[in-house]
Amino acid sequence: MPVVNVNVWKGISEENIKKIIAGITNVFVNIGIPRQAVEVIVQEIPKSHWGIDGKPATESRPNAGPPQ
Numbered sequence: 076m077p078v079v080n081v082n083v084w085k086g087i088s089e090e091n092i093k094k095i096i097a098g099i100t101n102v103f104v105n106i107g108i109p110r111q112a113v114e115v116i117v118q119e120i121p122k123s124h125w126g127i128d129g130k131p132a133t134e135s136r137p138n139a140g141p142p143q
Contacts, residue, residue, distance in 0.1 A: 076112035077103055084132070085119040087141040092117050 079099050083092075096115045103113045122140075125132040132139070 076108055076114075078114045078116065081115065081117045082120055083117060084125060084141040085121045086143075087117075087119065088143050091142050 081095055081099070083095075095117060099115045100110060100113045104110050122132045122136075127135040129135075
């Protein structure tokens with residue numbers, strides 16, 4: 076059934092990853108998809124490998140970070 080890929084900057088807390096997985100799963104459960112059929116994959120990507128405005132996020136958003 077549904078497989079959802081979520082890309083986030085590296086460094087997000089395990090607690091917030093659990094919230095992301097639970098929240099996305101609940102969206103599908105609320106429309107009738109069985110909970111056990113929903114897969115959520117959270118991939119952490121280094122900020123230096125994430126491009127915004129043609130530059131690495133470390134340059135374009137130097138003070139921004141993932142939620143802790």
